[in-house]
Amino acid sequence: MNSSSATESAFEQAKKYGEDLAKLFAIEKAKRVNLQISNQKLQAIFSTTPDGLAVLDAMLNIEEANPAFWSLVEKPAPDTTTPIAEVLPFAALLDPLQQSSPIQVEVDLPLTHTLWRSLLINAVPLAAGDKHGWLLSVHDLTERKRLENLKSEFINIAAHELRTPLAAILGFTQVLKETLPDQEGLSAHLIDTILSSSNRLKTIIDELIEFADIRYQSETPQSSGTFDLVETINAVLDATQRTTQEKGITITTEFETDVLPIAGNRNILQEALRHIIENAIIFNKPNGTITVRVSNDDDSVVIEIEDTGIGIAQKELPKIFDKFYQVEEHLTRSVGGLGLGLAIAQRGIQLHDGEISVRSTLNQGSCFTIVLPKSAPATGAYDVESGLRDAYEQTLEYGKDLAKAVAAERKLTLTLKAYRLAQQSLKDALDNNASYAELRALIEKMDEII
Secondary structure, eight states: OHHHHHHHHHHHHHHHHHHHHHHHHHHHHHHHHHHHHHHHHHHHHHHOSSSSSEEEEEOEEEEOOOHHHHHHHHHHOSSOOOHHHHSOHHHHHHHHHGSSSSSEEEEESSSSSEEEEEEEEEEEEEETTEEEEEEEEEEEEEHHHHHHHHHHHHHEEEEEEEEHHHHHHHHHHHOOOOOHSSSHHHHHHHHHHHHHHHHHHHHHHHHHHHHHHTTTTTOOOOOOOEEEHHHHHHHHHHHHHHHHHHOOOOEEEESSOOEEEEEEEEEEHHHHHHHHHOOOOOTTTOOOOOEEEEEOOOSSEEEEEEESSSOGGGGGGGGTTSOOSSSSSSTTTTOOOOSSHHHHHHHHTTTTTOOOEEEEEETEEEEEEEEEETTTTOOOOOHHHHHHHHEEEHHHHHHHHHHHHHHHHHHHHHHHHHHHHHHHHHHHHHHHOOOOOHHHHHHHHHHHHH
16 A cells, blocks of 8 residues: 555545544533533522422431421521431431431421421432432421311311201201101101111211211230131121112122231221221122122231222322222212221221221222231220210200100190180189189180190
8 A cells, every 4th residue: 555545545534533523522512411401400400499499418417408398497598517417306307318218207396486388308318439319308397287187176176066957957857856756657658768868978077976986096016816817707797788789789708717817906997997888888789799808917907809890090099098089070970978987997997906908999899908917906995886876876865855845845835825814814804704614614614725
């Protein structure tokens, strides 16, 4: 190869190398632009999100935090790094930060002697090479908790205040039904309708009271003894037999054992199971099936309640245990009730250190799974079922007594009015010199009134 050819070859290689460098530079420039845009987006989100965000280094010092974070902790943004322990001095947060797993914790941050702020803190570990740290996300729960407390207070007041007028309605209507001469006419039909509607209202009030009672059960309850879980489930199934027969629903049971002792409060767990099984009946299809399975190992018991009902959409599953929530639209739903049943069931299971979950497919059915530790603590001996039953009996008796008292007062008023009219008639007769026979008749009439 002569020198001219060698020069041309070297030139072509240099040209190709330059073109490759130009392409690489263009690619890197585009990446840099995209990286700058991404960084600007992250900075915009970091600065404007309503939740507080803070980045911690490996020593748990705050390297960077957005304005919302400093606003939530009621502190000015410092010029230097600040230990998180000085801002959020809570062992429930600081101790887990010594590990390397994501955590979630709720804390109450005191602002003044009487003012607190409830915060939900999520912490996610960060790692890049040999550099480690944490990202904290802080959400303000104060307003939500205030509204929940107001709602709970309203439930408690409303439920008990509604019981008093309901007592009068049930009592008066029951007395009218018992004293009505014609048990087949229009009046009897109207009275039966009033009783039916009143009992439906009673069911709603009972559900409110049950929810209020179980909501305020102790978070660290004491055990109320040991009972047979299989017998308890069978008792619930027996109580729902009439409803299942009306809908043509078949219930099958698959128990690993005929007797299964478990520690806890039987009444609360029975109510929890009742709500879940009633849901399986209500939202089942005609002639559908319900399967109740119970299995256990050394430490825990698993209960599965599976139905062939209408199912639940996937997006609805996280909400079904919320208070006052029903899957159907509120204005078009065909099923009555307040939507408290599953919330009550979940609370009862949580009081036993248990867990409840659900899997479901639309138009195919749902399966609720309950996991209970055999030695779970249970609430005290508060009997929800008998408590509600006693309350109803007291309500009905109070209503009857009130009705009788009002009826007696009304009868006495009419008697006194009639007696005064007869007395005035007798006085007028004496003033007009009436005959003995007329006076005698008036006196006998007064005796009949008395």
